[in-house]
Amino acid sequence: MKCIxxxxxxxxLKLILENKGYRTVFADEMDEWVxxxxxxxxxxxxxxxxxxxxNNSLVSSTNExxxxxxxxxxxxxTPEQIIYMIESRVYSxxxxx
Numbered sequence: 001m002k003c004i005x006x007x008x009x010x011x012x013l014k015l016i017l018e019n020k021g022y023r024t025v026f027a028d029e030m031d032e033w034v035x036x037x038x039x040x041x042x043x044x045x046x047x048x049x050x051x052x053x054x055n056n057s058l059v060s061s062t063n064e065x066x067x068x069x070x071x072x073x074x075x076x077x078t079p080e081q082i083i084y085m086i087e088s089r090v091y092s093x094x095x096x097x
Contacts, residue, residue, distance in 0.1 A: 002035035009040055016079045036070040036086050
């Protein structure tokens with residue numbers, strides 16, 4: 001099972017994903033390749049710590065390299081919608097209009 005990284009503050013969603021069988025980790029604790037990153041704050045995408053974590057995660061992977069990381073903005077989405085996005089690899093828009 002692929003690993004899902006979440007921003008801190010999304011603890012309830014983390015528990016829901018774990019109960020559905022997903023492996024999860026907080027973004028600031030990533031030490032392996034992740035298939036998706038779930039965030040709440042649009043500003044999270046500009047944070048240097050996020051970029052470093054994702055780069056380290058992608059570089060350390062040999063079997064998943066090139067697959068990319070699905071970015072999901074959790075705001076105004078239900079857990080069911082987020083699970084659908086993870087399973088279908090549907091990308092969230094980077095900017096809300």
